[in-house]
Every structure is written in C-alpha cells, then in structure tokens.
C-alpha cells in the first residue's frame with residue numbers, strides 16, 4: 001500500500017517517463033518519415049522504375065519497423081513505470097490511475113492502494 005506521497009511520487013515519475021517516450025515516438029516517426037521521403041526523392045532520377053518501387057517498399061517497411069519498435073518501447077515503459085496495485089499487481093494506467101488517485105482503491109480488484 002502506498003502513502004499519498006509515495007503514490008504521487010510514483011505517478012509523477014510515470015508521467016515524466018511516458019511524456020519523454022511519447023516525444024521520442026513522435027519525433028522518431030516524423031524524422032524517419034522525412035528521411036524516407038528525402039531518400040525516395042533522391043532515388044527518382046537515379047534508378048529505373050522497378051528499382052525505385054523496390055527501394056520504396058524497403059524504405060516503407062523500415063519506417064514501419066522504426067515506428068513499431070518505438071511504440072513497443074513506449075508501451076513497455078508505460079507498463080513498467082505505472083504505479084501497480086499492491087493487491088493484484090496490475091499497472092494503473094489512464095482512467096484506472098485517475099480513479100485510484102481520487103478514491104484510493106484499485107479499479108481492477110477494489111483493494112486499497114493508498115493508505
């Protein structure tokens with residue numbers, strides 16, 4: 001069971017970590033998208049249409065992979081840093097965090113989170 005101060009500190013660390021990795025996801029997605037576009041623009045007059053299509057597909061899948069990996073990292077950080085219920089160990093994220101913060105009870109099991 002958390003004290004109010006411990007709960008607020010854990011919640012604050014969680015919020016900072018999620019915000020940081022959300023920004024990394026957003027910037028990483030935009031930067032890899034812009035890099036893909038520049039690469040394809042550069043390829044336009046240097047290769048035959050078939051090679052350009054192949055390069056476009058490879059670039060697109062690399063872009064998707066980067067965005068997917070950044071998204072997985074964000075999900076992992078979210079689950080690792082979120083305050084966990086002392087009763088059922090479920091991470092309290094989003095609405096569950098707001099409910100437990102207001103009521104002191106776990107949304108999942110109803111156990112006391114803040115004492």
Ligand SMILES: [Zn+2]
Pocket residue numbers: 085086087088089090106107108109110111
């Ligand atoms: Zn619980």
